[in-house]
Amino acid sequence: MLQSHQLNVNGQVVTFKPGADSTALQTIRNQFGLTASRYGCGQEQCGACHVLIDGQSKPICQLPADALVDHSVVTLESAQNKDLPSTPFLKALQLSFSAEQAAQCGYCTSGLLISATALLMNASGTVSDLQIRAALDPHLCRCGSHNRVLKAVKKAALQCGLKIASSEVSE
Amino acid sequence: MSQLLSPSVSLKTNPLLGQWLRFESNGTVTVFTGKAELGQGILHALKLIAAHELGLPVSKVQTEAANTKHSPDEGMTSGSLSVQDSGLAIRQACAHAAKLLKANACQTYAELHAHIDPLLPIDVTVPAKSTAMNLTDGRDDLEALVQGEPIFLHDLGIKNNWGQSNINLLHGRMVRGPGLRCKLQVDGWLDALEALPEGAQAFRDGSLVAVLAGTEALAEKAASKLQRLLKWDVESLPVCREGGVDLFELAPAMDSQVFHEAGQLPEASQDAGQAKVYEAVYFRPALHHGSMGPSVALAVWESDQANSGLKVWSHTQGIFPLRKDLALAFGVDAQQIEVQHVRGAGCYGHNGADDVAYDAAWLARHVPGQCVRVQWSREEEMQQSPLSPAMRVKLQATVKLSTDAKQKNQVTESSGIELLSWQHDVWSQGHSSRPGRAATPVLKDSWQTEKNFPVLEPINVAAAAGAGAERNAVPPYLSTHVKVNAHRLLGLPFRTSAMRGLGAHANVFACESFMDEIAHDQGLDPVAFRLSKLEDPRAIAVIKTLADQVNWLERRQSLSQKEGWGLGMAYARYKSKGAYCAVVAEVEVSHQVHVRNLWVVADIGEIIHADGAVSQLEGGAIQSTSWALKEQAHWDADNITSTHWDAYPILRFSEVPEIQVHLMPGNSQNAETLNSPLGAGEATQGPTTAAISNAVFHAVGVRVRQLPMTPDNLAKAALA
Numbered sequence: 001m002l003q004s005h006q007l008n009v010n011g012q013v014v015t016f017k018p019g020a021d022s023t024a025l026q027t028i029r030n031q032f033g034l035t036a037s038r039y040g041c042g043q044e045q046c047g048a049c050h051v052l053i054d055g056q057s058k059p060i061c062q063l064p065a066d067a068l069v070d071h072s073v074v075t076l077e078s079a080q081n082k083d084l085p086s087t088p089f090l091k092a093l094q095l096s097f098s099a100e101q102a103a104q105c106g107y108c109t110s111g112l113l114i115s116a117t118a119l120l121m122n123a124s125g126t127v128s129d130l131q132i133r134a135a136l137d138p139h140l141c142r143c144g145s146h147n148r149v150l151k152a153v154k155k156a157a158l159q160c161g162l163k164i165a166s167s168e169v170s171e
Numbered sequence: 172m173s174q175l176l177s178p179s180v181s182l183k184t185n186p187l188l189g190q191w192l193r194f195e196s197n198g199t200v201t202v203f204t205g206k207a208e209l210g211q212g213i214l215h216a217l218k219l220i221a222a223h224e225l226g227l228p229v230s231k232v233q234t235e236a237a238n239t240k241h242s243p244d245e246g247m248t249s250g251s252l253s254v255q256d257s258g259l260a261i262r263q264a265c266a267h268a269a270k271l272l273k274a275n276a277c278q279t280y281a282e283l284h285a286h287i288d289p290l291l292p293i294d295v296t297v298p299a300k301s302t303a304m305n306l307t308d309g310r311d312d313l314e315a316l317v318q319g320e321p322i323f324l325h326d327l328g329i330k331n332n333w334g335q336s337n338i339n340l341l342h343g344r345m346v347r348g349p350g351l352r353c354k355l356q357v358d359g360w361l362d363a364l365e366a367l368p369e370g371a372q373a374f375r376d377g378s379l380v381a382v383l384a385g386t387e388a389l390a391e392k393a394a395s396k397l398q399r400l401l402k403w404d405v406e407s408l409p410v411c412r413e414g415g416v417d418l419f420e421l422a423p424a425m426d427s428q429v430f431h432e433a434g435q436l437p438e439a440s441q442d443a444g445q446a447k448v449y450e451a452v453y454f455r456p457a458l459h460h461g462s463m464g465p466s467v468a469l470a471v472w473e474s475d476q477a478n479s480g481l482k483v484w485s486h487t488q489g490i491f492p493l494r495k496d497l498a499l500a501f502g503v504d505a506q507q508i509e510v511q512h513v514r515g516a517g518c519y520g521h522n523g524a525d526d527v528a529y530d531a532a533w534l535a536r537h538v539p540g541q542c543v544r545v546q547w548s549r550e551e552e553m554q555q556s557p558l559s560p561a562m563r564v565k566l567q568a569t570v571k572l573s574t575d576a577k578q579k580n581q582v583t584e585s586s587g588i589e590l591l592s593w594q595h596d597v598w599s600q601g602h603s604s605r606p607g608r609a610a611t612p613v614l615k616d617s618w619q620t621e622k623n624f625p626v627l628e629p630i631n632v633a634a635a636a637g638a639g640a641e642r643n644a645v646p647p648y649l650s651t652h653v654k655v656n657a658h659r660l661l662g663l664p665f666r667t668s669a670m671r672g673l674g675a676h677a678n679v680f681a682c683e684s685f686m687d688e689i690a691h692d693q694g695l696d697p698v699a700f701r702l703s704k705l706e707d708p709r710a711i712a713v714i715k716t717l718a719d720q721v722n723w724l725e726r727r728q729s730l731s732q733k734e735g736w737g738l739g740m741a742y743a744r745y746k747s748k749g750a751y752c753a754v755v756a757e758v759e760v761s762h763q764v765h766v767r768n769l770w771v772v773a774d775i776g777e778i779i780h781a782d783g784a785v786s787q788l789e790g791g792a793i794q795s796t797s798w799a800l801k802e803q804a805h806w807d808a809d810n811i812t813s814t815h816w817d818a819y820p821i822l823r824f825s826e827v828p829e830i831q832v833h834l835m836p837g838n839s840q841n842a843e844t845l846n847s848p849l850g851a852g853e854a855t856q857g858p859t860t861a862a863i864s865n866a867v868f869h870a871v872g873v874r875v876r877q878l879p880m881t882p883d884n885l886a887k888a889a890l891a
Contacts, residue, residue: 020386020388021386021387021388022387022388022391022392026386026387026388029326029329030329030386030387033329035319035321035323035325035326035329036318036319036320038323038325038463038464039325039464039465039546040463040464040465040516040549041549041815041816042548042549043549043815043816045815045816045817046463046549046816048463048464075319076318076319077319079318093317094317094318097313097317098309098313098314098317099309101309101310101313101782101786102313103313103316103317104210104211104212104517104786104787104790105209105210105463105514105515105516105517105518106210106312106313106316106317107210107323107463107464107515107516107517108463109316109317109319110319113317113319132824133824133825134825136824137823137824137825139824140463140816140821140823141463141824142461142462142463142516142517142519142794142821143210143517143790143794144789144790144791144792144793144794144827145786145790146793146822146824146827147789147793147827147829147830148786148789149824150824
């Protein structure tokens with residue numbers, strides 16, 4: 001059981017100064033220095049701040065840090081921690097995003113990687129194009145890298161041993 | 172066989188070898204540029220040019236982010252000109268360096284260092300390599316992005332990965348009134364200060380108000396407290412119908428000019444009975460940049476002395492123009508100011524970057540020696556950044572059936588009608604409020620202070636620089652007489668400025684829709700009609716290649732059998748002198764428009780980094796699809812109300828079309844046939860929107876002349 005001002009982030013127990021920030025995003029960025037989760041809108045509308053909370057991709061730009069106590073939080077910086085169940089999926093995605101040059105400015109990239117990680121790690125055997133699009137739909141990209149991102153996620157899915165179901169069959 | 176290109180503008184302004192290159196002792200070469208990385212991958216493209224010319228592997232070349240202390244002054248990073256300006260200058264510098272390497276019998280560039288004076292003027296007569304570039308290395312900065320490294324200005328000042336916050340950093344937040352244009356009622360100021368939370372400070376100059384605190388949370392709390400307590404006088408905004416279609420009647424003044432006229436207006440001929448007059452009016456609403464990361468800046472003044480240095484970290488498009496306007500705003504010498512470029516989120520024109528840099532510098536001046544970080548909110552980004560102006564275009568043409576009218580519905584160069592006259596009238600506010608050009612600062616928050624700087628009217632850039640509202644208003648098609656009238660709307664309260672393509676988006680949308688309308692009415696195939704009115708072989712090649720790739724006639728024919736599906740095409744040469752681009756769109760129309768496929772063919776001259784160019788064209792096409800289908804800034808009597816993503820929706824993953832991009836071969840071993848490289852970043856904006864609109868007409872017979880093609884506007888057009 002963690003104390004009220006402790007969080008489990010990327011597999012580590014960390015202490016935060018309670019009340020110092022208005023959102024969990026600020027705590028994670030400013031207190032822990034984990035800046036991959038980005039401020040984009042502050043209204044849970046753009047996806048730039050997503051992290052994994054108990055394996056689900058969620059925005060944290062309106063959530064108070066206290067709400068994360070007793071939950072496992074995973075940010076993009078977690079890729080160094082081999083013990084996390086998300087790491088193999090995240091690493092495969094990082095490689096495929098890089099190989100497919102699936103970013104222009106890259107401001108939305110962290111959030112996309114987090115949601116794609118959640119999709120792949122929670123998938124049972126197959127993912128479809130529609131499922132990938134649905135998983136990434138909360139994320140806005142203004143540069144227009146969408147198609148490369150979709151391609152990169154499919155490539156990583158295959159590398160993680162998943163099959164790509166044709167859209168017609170899946171939904 | 173080698174190429175000798177005329178020196179680029181950047182090279183004329185920055186003629187010394189040391190302004191572009193530094194030879195490091197470890198054998199690598201550092202390349203300096205005044206152009207800014209905006210997410211478009213320009214630093215990578217410049218690195219490839221340098222590596223190719225120096226004969227080094229890409230890993231041995233590095234670029235340095237722009238800084239007013241050491242970078243060549245290259246003005247703005249805009250207008251798809253970075254490869255032409257900076258790239259060709261760097262190529263020339265590197266060609267000279269490669270020659271010096273040989274001449275001095277050096278094995279490495281590290282050795283060369285001792286032999287040359289950085290003040291040596293670059294020899295512009297040294298021919299660059301004639302061999303085509305074949306470097307395909309991907310952008311290496313993407314590795315840092317996928318690892319989530321702190322490479323954005325937004326991350327600066329925060330110690331990375333489990334470090335503590337930088338205690339010297341003070342967080343600033345601006346306090347905005349309830350209107351787009353408003354004045355503070357200063358008598359409430361002292362009372363409001365009483366309510367400030369402990370640890371926060373507030374500052375005011377005229378109607379400019381901001382707070383400073385040790386944490387973001389405290390600064391936000393203090394700002395919202397003041398926001399609630401302070402009273403403002405708000406200037407009313409013109410309330411418009413339907414996304415601003417009547418803005419043109421509400422402008423207090425207008426500056427009308429003939430922008431272009433060529434040819435003779437034909438006299439009424441005997442066979443006037445065969446002539447037909449066409450007229451149509453098109454409208455594109457004001458748009459937001461919608462950068463994913465709201466603007467941010469850091470600033471620190473050395474001391475409280477008049478001659479104090481100021482350092483600013485900014486994601487501006489132009490470090491030198493920003494420095495000039497900061498100097499004007501603070502009444503200091505430009506030499507006192509250092510502007511360091513650090514990348515921000517994707518930038519598609521003049522967004523809030525410069526304004527927030529002023530905000531940070533203004534706040535920092537109150538606390539000399541301390542670094543101040545100002546972060547705008549999403550709402551500020553949408554309300555305070557310049558808008559891309561609303562545009563109205565009226566087209567009139569007279570066409571005549573020539574006597575040898577024949578060969579309809581074929582991709583042929585001899586369609587039978589003649590364009591006797593073509594008149595293009597465009598109404599718009601100016602497309603530039605950029606820094607660096609006026610005698611007083613354009614930084615909008617400086618207008619709020621007691622210095623009483625004038626509110627500046629947006630301007631249009633000169634025709635030689637590609638024009639503003641008039642960009643691409645001159646049609647590429649043969650017509651006996653062509654006239655373009657530009658009407659600049661004055662006195663409107665909206666601050667408008669440059670966004671990706673400027674006027675080209677609306678002008679190409681109008682021109683290419685109009686061509687489609689005429690072709691349809693005359694029973695001509697729209698591709699054949701265009702080809703019959705073009706002379707430039709590169710334009711013709713781009714369109715023919717596209718038609719072949721999509722199997723135009725057959726695909727269009729077969730889609731005609733499929734209810735709600737349609738195929739449309741559009742073409743433009745960006746700025747009439749840049750990249751050639753043709754687009755075909757395949758759409759499915761129900762109560763709304765779904766874009767299913769886009770095919771893009773572009774001729775960008777010499778190809779520097781093929782994947783980078785494809786990525787820019789693809790991204791431009793997606794952004795243009797978003798503008799075409801969804802985007803429209805809106806406001807009420809007080810303020811802009813499209814302040815968040817629910818109120819200003821953009822294209823999502825579930826809505827993006829499949830896109831295929833084809834680049835015309837620009838590389839050749841024969842230098843005589845090698846065309847100069849042309850920027851790719853803005854070429855697809857106009858043709859994509861127009862192709863979608865033409866496809867919608869093909870699908871359901873409805874001509875949408877008012878963007879965006881929302882279900883509402885589609886229904887309205889269907890009833891028109």
